[in-house]
Amino acid sequence: MPYIASIGTYLPCWGSAGQRVVGDDEDAITLAVEAGRVALGDGAGVEHIVLVSRDLPLLEGGNAAVLLAGLGLDPELEVTERLGGAPAVLDALSSARSRSLVIGVDLAPAGAAAAVTAERGLQIRTAARVARSLPVRTRYATGVVHEYGDPRLLHARGLLGSLAVAWLDTPIAVAGVDHAQAVDLCVGTPPPLPTLGASSGLFALAAMADAAKEGPLVGVEQASLSAVTVAVGAVQVRRREPEARMKPAGTFIPGADIPISLAAYERAFEAKVRWVAGRPAGTDELDFPPRYRVDDDGALHADYTLVPLPRTAVVYTGVTVHVPVPGLKTPYSLVIVELDEVGVRALVKVTSADPGTVNIGDRGRMVLRRVAVRSGVPDYGYAFEPESEAVA
Numbered sequence: 001m002p003y004i005a006s007i008g009t010y011l012p013c014w015g016s017a018g019q020r021v022v023g024d025d026e027d028a029i030t031l032a033v034e035a036g037r038v039a040l041g042d043g044a045g046v047e048h049i050v051l052v053s054r055d056l057p058l059l060e061g062g063n064a065a066v067l068l069a070g071l072g073l074d075p076e077l078e079v080t081e082r083l084g085g086a087p088a089v090l091d092a093l094s095s096a097r098s099r100s101l102v103i104g105v106d107l108a109p110a111g112a113a114a115a116v117t118a119e120r121g122l123q124i125r126t127a128a129r130v131a132r133s134l135p136v137r138t139r140y141a142t143g144v145v146h147e148y149g150d151p152r153l154l155h156a157r158g159l160l161g162s163l164a165v166a167w168l169d170t171p172i173a174v175a176g177v178d179h180a181q182a183v184d185l186c187v188g189t190p191p192p193l194p195t196l197g198a199s200s201g202l203f204a205l206a207a208m209a210d211a212a213k214e215g216p217l218v219g220v221e222q223a224s225l226s227a228v229t230v231a232v233g234a235v236q237v238r239r240r241e242p243e244a245r246m247k248p249a250g251t252f253i254p255g256a257d258i259p260i261s262l263a264a265y266e267r268a269f270e271a272k273v274r275w276v277a278g279r280p281a282g283t284d285e286l287d288f289p290p291r292y293r294v295d296d297d298g299a300l301h302a303d304y305t306l307v308p309l310p311r312t313a314v315v316y317t318g319v320t321v322h323v324p325v326p327g328l329k330t331p332y333s334l335v336i337v338e339l340d341e342v343g344v345r346a347l348v349k350v351t352s353a354d355p356g357t358v359n360i361g362d363r364g365r366m367v368l369r370r371v372a373v374r375s376g377v378p379d380y381g382y383a384f385e386p387e388s389e390a391v392a
Helices: 028-040 064-071 086-094 151-166 179-185 200-210 262-274
Strands: 003-010 048-053 078-083 100-107 110-118 122-130 137-139 145-147 173-175 215-221 224-231 236-240 276-280 304-308 312-321 332-339 345-349 363-374 377-386
Touching: 003 028, 003 200, 028 048, 028 064, 028 100, 028 110, 028 236, 028 363, 028 377, 048 064, 048 086, 064 078, 064 262, 064 377, 078 086, 086 100, 086 122, 086 200, 086 215, 086 224, 100 200, 110 200, 122 151, 122 200, 122 215, 151 179, 151 215, 151 224, 173 179, 173 200, 200 215, 200 224, 200 236, 262 276, 262 304, 262 377, 332 363, 345 363, 345 377
Parallel strands: 003 236, 048 078, 048 100, 173 215
Antiparallel strands: 003 110, 003 122, 100 110, 122 224, 137 145, 215 224, 276 304, 312 332, 312 363, 332 345, 363 377
16 A cells, blocks of 8 residues: 655746647656656655556567656666656555655656655555556557547546446546546536646646545546545645647758767766766866777777766756757757856757746756657656756
8 A cells, every 4th residue: 555755846937828839849758757856856865657558669679778767767767658648657656665756647638747755745546447458539549549539438438437337426526538538527616737648647646635625536538447445644735837838830841861870869868867977086077978088099988977967957058049950840949058066068958948038147957858760769857957947
């Protein structure tokens, strides 16, 4: 019977109040990292991660390495990746052992939420699990999606049928359906949820914790259902949910696909994704990215220690590019930032802000973003998010 110590939520800044959309440099992994870092807060230790989504970037090869690096966690931690929606997240949460991080991610509508389990906190227990087949929407391995297109059938034979089988008390919140349906099914007025998939159950749990409500929380997807009973307890709910605004217009000119060098990708991975610098043996200096050095005698020195870099910075200088670049949406802004306390500067793109709105001296944080997709492989790095957008 797990306890929840903290819950973290993340919404992209783009879209509308009722439906967020991902930025051009965001995907399920960058959203998962954002929500996970919010849930972990000041560094609560975890030993196991469960990532649930229907939008995983890589179905072969795995996403664990990028997820762990972006979260700043040990690369030897156990990571479980699950394809699923709201029921899958509640199943994972109700069966999670202590010191687990459970993350749910959705891209349409976009949002992510995460919960950290512990030995005390908000208590949940399994109330029901119903597995029924009513494939109203299917997606094949090729990516082709087929919609049966009968919402009345899904509601009557799927949702209501599964609730009847589950023999549950009237829910406090229902995740996985739109707000109007949830209102018809719940006691009182349930909280409106920003997503409909894997993260929706965790958003609902956060809302119940904020309102100090206890009772059944139900997650549904087509005809499958999972429910947990929530008991009031001490839990930290932290949110990174900036106000929504429309994505800026831009110009995109398709360009030739740039092939990836997996050897170069592997060499640069730690510095780019874990955000670390190299400290050469015998010195206090930091090299970013880490590199070999040649001394005055011509000897090559390849020994260095990886040192985590700060994730807060100030803009040293910048430029906005207006000339269309093949393969990139323009205009976009580039800045050289100076990282706090270490004197290291880095050239990065600006994210979560309109082009041309960031000025010298502006403060912000370094955030993991998808910088490109090369040969079908998502390539990640860091971007600068201005402080006005970084504050939840």
